[in-house]
Amino acid sequence: MAASAQSIAPGSMEVRPLTGALGCEIFGVDLANISTAEFAAIHQAFLDYSAVMFHDQILTQEQFADFGKRFAKLEDEPFLPHRADVPGVYYLRGAPKNAKTVSTQNLGWHADHTYQRNPSMGAMLYAREVPAAGGDTLFASNYLSYENLSPAMQAFLEDKIAIHDVLQYGLNSGHHSTATIAAIDMLRGMRTKFPQVEHPLICRHPETGRKMLYLNQAWTVGIKGLTRDESEAVLTMLKRHSTRDIFCCRFRYRSNSLMLWDNRAVQHSPNSDYTGGRLMWRVALHSDWEPGK
Ligand SMILES: [Fe+2]
Numbered sequence: 001m002a003a004s005a006q007s008i009a010p011g012s013m014e015v016r017p018l019t020g021a022l023g024c025e026i027f028g029v030d031l032a033n034i035s036t037a038e039f040a041a042i043h044q045a046f047l048d049y050s051a052v053m054f055h056d057q058i059l060t061q062e063q064f065a066d067f068g069k070r071f072a073k074l075e076d077e078p079f080l081p082h083r084a085d086v087p088g089v090y091y092l093r094g095a096p097k098n099a100k101t102v103s104t105q106n107l108g109w110h111a112d113h114t115y116q117r118n119p120s121m122g123a124m125l126y127a128r129e130v131p132a133a134g135g136d137t138l139f140a141s142n143y144l145s146y147e148n149l150s151p152a153m154q155a156f157l158e159d160k161i162a163i164h165d166v167l168q169y170g171l172n173s174g175h176h177s178t179a180t181i182a183a184i185d186m187l188r189g190m191r192t193k194f195p196q197v198e199h200p201l202i203c204r205h206p207e208t209g210r211k212m213l214y215l216n217q218a219w220t221v222g223i224k225g226l227t228r229d230e231s232e233a234v235l236t237m238l239k240r241h242s243t244r245d246i247f248c249c250r251f252r253y254r255s256n257s258l259m260l261w262d263n264r265a266v267q268h269s270p271n272s273d274y275t276g277g278r279l280m281w282r283v284a285l286h287s288d289w290e291p292g293k
Pocket of ligand 1: 110111155268
């Protein structure tokens with residue numbers, strides 16, 4: 001369990017658990033210059049805590065990308081149009097400075113790229129400009145949501161297959177809720193590129209071997225073999241269950257904070273509750289893992 005794990009970090013590195021559910025902060029390490037032993041400890045914390053934050057990091061885009069490539073090759077971001085100078089790095093911009101209203105671009109709970117046969121291993125955000133307050137990211141543990149289902153529900157779900165669909169993004173998110181022609185055209189293009197895929201609702205994490213409830217609020221749209229009413233009722237229950245407070249943690253960014261998460265083991269929810277400007281650098285970490293295989 002994340003809460004009981006203690007730092008095994010080398011040198012002055014310190015791993016501090018954030019909650020009893022998941023999440024940690026790592027101090028005493030310079031990500032521009034990490035040793036093999038330090039990376040091994042960071043990787044272990046990534047697996048143990050699922051969401052890891054570092055503070056006070058000074059990185060060039062090359063160094064940020066290189067840190068990501070210690071984990072995996074970097075993958076394209078279908079929804080992010082703003083590529084940075086270094087391949088694999090994207091700009092993620094929030095509300096404009098001095099905006100009067102809170103951004104409506106709130107995707108809510110999701111996991112990245114589960115509408116692909118091979119969802120991302122993880123992602124990293126490096127905070128370059130942060131608002132005075134707001135813009136936190138919340139994470140929910142897929143391990144805990146599975147472990148806290150009743151044995152009867154675990155048994156019912158054991159062989160169930162879920163359908164993931166990129167179109168759900170348009171239905172659920174604030175980005176395209178106005179359903180403009182441009183938004184519909186964009187979503188149609190996304191659907192052509194990413195047909196529906198099937199992932200088991202219960203699967204094991206490919207590295208930790210722990211069982212997980214594998215669904216997310218954005219892209220999971222149905223359960224094979226159930227009627228529409230049955231599928232909707234079960235998914236509504238599971239989606240509510242999977243983000244219960246006791247399975248969650250919440251991170252606040254400072255300028256030069258770096259957030260790293262295991263996209264296989266968590267859902268995340270980026271809050272758009274800020275009005276000042278924000279700029280993040282982002283990379284997605286590729287995985288060849290196909291859930292359930
Ligand atoms: Fe995301």
